[in-house]
Amino acid sequence: MSESLMEFHGVSKNFDGVAALNNFSGAARGGQVLGLIGPNGAGKTTLFDVVTGFTRPDRGSVLLRGQRLLGRPPYKIARLGVARTFQDLRLIRGLSVLENVLLAFPNQPGEGLWNVFFRGKPVSMRENDINRAAISLLNDAGLAEKADDPADALSYGQQKLLSLVCCLATDAEVLLLDEPVAGIAPVMIDRILSVIRGFPTHGRSVILIEHNLEAVMQVCDRVIFMDAGQKISEGTPTEVRNDPKVIQAYIG
Ligand SMILES: Nc1ncnc2c1ncn2[C@@H]1O[C@H](COP(=O)(O)OP(=O)(O)OP(=O)(O)O)[C@@H](O)[C@H]1O
Numbered sequence: 001m002s003e004s005l006m007e008f009h010g011v012s013k014n015f016d017g018v019a020a021l022n023n024f025s026g027a028a029r030g031g032q033v034l035g036l037i038g039p040n041g042a043g044k045t046t047l048f049d050v051v052t053g054f055t056r057p058d059r060g061s062v063l064l065r066g067q068r069l070l071g072r073p074p075y076k077i078a079r080l081g082v083a084r085t086f087q088d089l090r091l092i093r094g095l096s097v098l099e100n101v102l103l104a105f106p107n108q109p110g111e112g113l114w115n116v117f118f119r120g121k122p123v124s125m126r127e128n129d130i131n132r133a134a135i136s137l138l139n140d141a142g143l144a145e146k147a148d149d150p151a152d153a154l155s156y157g158q159q160k161l162l163s164l165v166c167c168l169a170t171d172a173e174v175l176l177l178d179e180p181v182a183g184i185a186p187v188m189i190d191r192i193l194s195v196i197r198g199f200p201t202h203g204r205s206v207i208l209i210e211h212n213l214e215a216v217m218q219v220c221d222r223v224i225f226m227d228a229g230q231k232i233s234e235g236t237p238t239e240v241r242n243d244p245k246v247i248q249a250y251i252g
């Protein structure tokens with residue numbers, strides 16, 4: 001499956017006269033990892049903020065399977081199937097590793113008032129299922145033995161890994177990852193990249209912001225290079241890396 005899953009049409013956003021996004025258009029295909037690269041201040045995170053409803057753009061539209069996302073509050077966009085990680089990690093530090101993952105699961109038992117008063121067997125069974133699924137995700141990521149540790153006792157790299165596990169725990173179809181391997185030791189980078197590479201087989205599509213070009217080359221099916229809020233280049237990782245405009249921006 002590789003038709004357009006998410007489309008950006010002419011998205012613009014100014015902050016006090018600075019064009020963070022300038023008529024940005026592009027698309028992410030289903031079942032793929034799309035890399036979003038570009039220098040500091042290119043507008044990459046702003047694009048994620050627009051998609052997830054954190055920032056309202058001045059112009060343009062974003063479509064998920066043809067459905068307009070802009071103008072909806074973040075929680076509704078999340079329910080439509082868009083999850084994200086943040087450049088600055090936003091785990092719940094007072095909770096355990098496992099509890100962070102449990103919180104990310106949709107349709108939590110006990111959410112409805114009915115469940116508060118009538119906690120019968122079906123609810124606790126569902127709780128067990130979620131618990132098992134959470135442990136299994138932590139196991140796949142190599143974090144199972146840390147399940148009961150407080151989230152803030154993990155190393156920085158392990159916390160980044162945990163934020164990916166939390167993304168997987170949601171049933172979101174599109175995962176927006178903002179610099180998942182920035183500032184991480186090489187061994188942990190490999191673990192994180194292999195988790196990301198597995199996302200499409202879990203039925204998830206990914207848009208990945210990353211400065212580490214080596215990582216981008218390893219995991220992305222396609223890459224968009226942006227600068228000053230605009231799309232400058234697009235193609236396979238090799239095509240984009242060899243584009244003179246991209247080389248110029250990275251070296252010159
Ligand atoms: N909330 C805001 N208020 C004012 N200016 C902002 C805001 N958010 C972003 N900007 C500006 O918009 C531009 C794009 O920022 P953005 O964070 O999207 O870049 P980026 O590509 O993610 O950069 P980096 O690689 O450094 O994370 C920058 O000039 C930034 O200073």
Ligand SMILES: [Mg+2]
Binds near residue numbers: 045087
């Ligand atoms: Mg950013």
